[in-house]
Amino acid sequence: MFFMMHCKMPRLHRNKTAIDKHRKSSLRNMKRAKIHKALIRLALKCYNAGFVFGWQQQSIIVNKLVIFGVGLIGGSLALALKQQGAVQHVVGVGRRPQSLQQAIALGAIDEAHEDVGLAMHEADMVVIATPVSQTPAILQAILPHLNDKTVITDVGSTKSDIAAYVAQVAKQATHPEKLLAQFVGAHPIAGAEKSGVSAARADLFQAKNVVLTPSEHNTEQHIQAVQSMWEQCGARICRMTASEHDAIFASVSHLPHLLAFALVHDIASRDNADQLFAFAASGFRDFTRIAGSSPEMWRDISLANRDALLSELDQYQAELSRLQKMLQQSDAQGLQEFLEHASQARNAWAKQRE
Numbered sequence: 426m427f428f429m430m431h432c433k434m435p436r437l438h439r440n441k442t443a444i445d446k447h448r449k450s451s452l453r454n455m456k457r458a459k460i461h462k463a464l465i466r467l468a469l470k471c472y473n474a475g476f477v478f479g480w481q482q483q484s485i486i487v488n489k490l491v492i493f494g495v496g497l498i499g500g501s502l503a504l505a506l507k508q509q510g511a512v513q514h515v516v517g518v519g520r521r522p523q524s525l526q527q528a529i530a531l532g533a534i535d536e537a538h539e540d541v542g543l544a545m546h547e548a549d550m551v552v553i554a555t556p557v558s559q560t561p562a563i564l565q566a567i568l569p570h571l572n573d574k575t576v577i578t579d580v581g582s583t584k585s586d587i588a589a590y591v592a593q594v595a596k597q598a599t600h601p602e603k604l605l606a607q608f609v610g611a612h613p614i615a616g617a618e619k620s621g622v623s624a625a626r627a628d629l630f631q632a633k634n635v636v637l638t639p640s641e642h643n644t645e646q647h648i649q650a651v652q653s654m655w656e657q658c659g660a661r662i663c664r665m666t667a668s669e670h671d672a673i674f675a676s677v678s679h680l681p682h683l684l685a686f687a688l689v690h691d692i693a694s695r696d697n698a699d700q701l702f703a704f705a706a707s708g709f710r711d712f713t714r715i716a717g718s719s720p721e722m723w724r725d726i727s728l729a730n731r732d733a734l735l736s737e738l739d740q741y742q743a744e745l746s747r748l749q750k751m752l753q754q755s756d757a758q759g760l761q762e763f764l765e766h767a768s769q770a771r772n773a774w775a776k777q778r779e
C-alpha cells in the first residue's frame with residue numbers, strides 16, 4: 426500500500442503542475458485578449474476622431490469642386506484640399522485658357538471647361554474666386570445647372586453687395602429660395618502681393634481667419650459644408666453678418682490698401698520718381714507691399730464697399746490733419762503722445778498674433 430501510494434504521488438504532483446501551467450497560460454491568454462480588445466476599441470476611437478495610428482485620417486469632403494477664377498486664392502484653395510486628400514476632382518472655369526492650362530500643369534485643377542453646364546455637372550461645391558464685379562454674371566450662368574446638393578460660396582472681400590447680387594439673381598429662378606439657401610458667403614483673410622495661379626500655394630490659409638457671412642436662408646448643413654472645406658485648409662472660422670464684415674474690413678484692410686496704392690502713385694507721378702525709388706528701402710517696401718496686389722480686384726472692392734470706405738477715408742484725413750497741425754505748431758509733446766499711442770497699439774496687436 427505504501428509503495429502504491431508512493432508511486433501515485435508523482436503523478437498527482439505532475440498533474441497539479443500541469444494544471445497550474447494551464448491556468449497561468451489561460452490567464453495570460455485572457456490578458457492578451459483583453460489588451461487586444463482594448464487596442465481595437467482605441468483604434469476605433471482614433472479612427473472616428475480622424476486619426477489612424479498617429480496620422481490624421483484623410484477623408485474626402487468634396488467630391489467635385491468647381492472653381493470660377495483659378496488665381497491666387499482659388500488655386501491655393503484647390504492645392505490645400507488636394508494636399509489634405511479632401512477633394513476628389515477639381516474643375517476650373519475662367520476667362521484665360523492659358524491660366525487654366527497653367528493651373529492644370531501646377532496640379533491645382535484636374536480639368537478646365539469653358540462650358541459652364543459641363544463644368545457644373547454633378548458639382549457639390551462651387552467657389553466663385555473672381556473679382557467681385559463678375560459675381561452676378563457667374564450666378565446667372567450657374568443657376569440653370571444647380572442640383573439639390575450643390576453648395577455655392579465665394580471669396581470676395583465685400584459681402585453686402587454679394588448678398589444683394591444673390592438676392593437679385595434668385596428672383597429670376599423658378600424656386601428663388603433654392604439659390605438663397607445654397608449660397609454661403611465667405612472671405613478668407615489671406616493673400617499676397619502677387620496675383621495669379623503661379624503665386625498659389627497649399628499653405629496660404631494655414632492659421633488664417635476665414636469669415637463666413639451666412640444668411641437667414643442658409644441651413645446649418647450648408648454652412649457646415651463651407652466651414653469644413655476651409656478647416657481642411659488649416660483656417661480658423663468665424664461668423665458675422667455681411668454688414669459687420671464690411672464695416673470692419675473697410676478699416677483694417679480696404680483703407681490700408683488704398684493708402685499703399687496712393688503713396689506709390691504719388692511717388693511714381695513725380696518728376697524725380699526714379700531717384701526716389703532708388704533710395705527707397707525696407708520701410709517703403711513694407712508699407713507699400715500690398716500696392717502690388719491686383720488693381721482690378723481692388724477697384725471692385727473699393728467701389729463695392731464705397732460708403733464704408735469713404736467714412737474711413739474721412740476719419741484718416743482727420744488724423745492726417747492732426748499730424749499736420751502738430752508739425753506746423755512744432756508740438757513735440759503732442760506728436761510724442763500721438764506716436765506712442767500708435768506704437769503701443771501696434772505692438773500689442775503683433776504680440777497677440779504670435
